[in-house]
Amino acid sequence: MAVEEKVEITDAEWEIMRVVWTLEQATSKEIIEVLQEKKDWKPATTKTFIGRLVKKGMLLAAPQGNKFIYSAGISEEGSVKSATDRLFGQICSRAAGKTIADMISKALLSHEDIQLLQAALDAKKSEAVDTVPCNCIPGQCKCKKEHNINCH
């Protein structure tokens, strides 16, 4: 399988990529139109982001006459994974559970999603621990947090 590159996608770039992932193939005009409506970006702004993404290899530009047809150079799948990895790198490992629970509460989910979630959760039940260690400070835990009294 293709090694998923560790790409850093900015907020603005996500918007472009999402359009391209959705349309699979798109001209700059199409992308510009979508984002003019969705984000109220000037055409020049969208062009800048397209250019930067092409330079970084996140967008592929296939010459079509004198124009280009753009397509994704990175997978949505992998990009989403990178983004979640980043989030979980930021927050305290102890906060993961509650954070995921909040996400579930907030998200709009399909029946299929629910099944996926249930399966993932069931798989976890066997390997649950008593206390998740805090990873905010290396070495001996110095947590003062109430919920962390067992954290050492």
Next chain:
Amino acid sequence: MAVEEKVEITDAEWEIMRVVWTLEQATSKEIIEVLQEKKDWKPATTKTFIGRLVKKGMLLAAPQGNKFIYSAGISEEGSVKSATDRLFGQICSRAAGKTIADMISKALLSHEDIQLLQAALDAKKSEAVDTVPCNCIPGQCKCKKEHNINCH
């Protein structure tokens, strides 16, 4: 309840905040020591971030003699929520379910976490939809994605 400010916390700032959230009270020396070990940051680097966080009100500096005792000016809870909101603002709404499932698979969870997750999931079961609409492009759905054939 306190209105949770819409704060933007950078990667580096997360590190500082996590130390302070963990210790609850900390001198610059303590913060510097932790991050020197954990991130190999020079003391000056950590000082810069502390200064920026104080200026933004994310860290509170209580004068203690000629030094300061730092404490958090924003809640960990709210900050984590902001970060997850941002993530879900970036990705396609259709990707949420799978993304959360991946998180569950990857996370280290406690028994308590599992219960939270199960409760959140159960609560969702009643309101699951057949198809989550894609929100990448406004207006009529133009999704070319295979999984999106029902998306309109």
Next chain:
DNA sequence: CTCCTTCATTTACAGTTGTAATCGATTAAT
């Protein structure tokens, strides 16, 4: 063949971020 339109490319520019040295004031040590 000439002008307008359309793209892509180049340039602009301020604000943010990561990374850090230096400076200035103050305290602790000699």
Next chain:
DNA sequence: ATTAATCGATTACAACTGTAAATGAAGGAG
């Protein structure tokens, strides 16, 4: 008292981001 160690504040600086105008090249309209 003089010196050394701290600590906060100021300054530095390049890369990245968001936002966009200007420019150049090439095709389409007339």
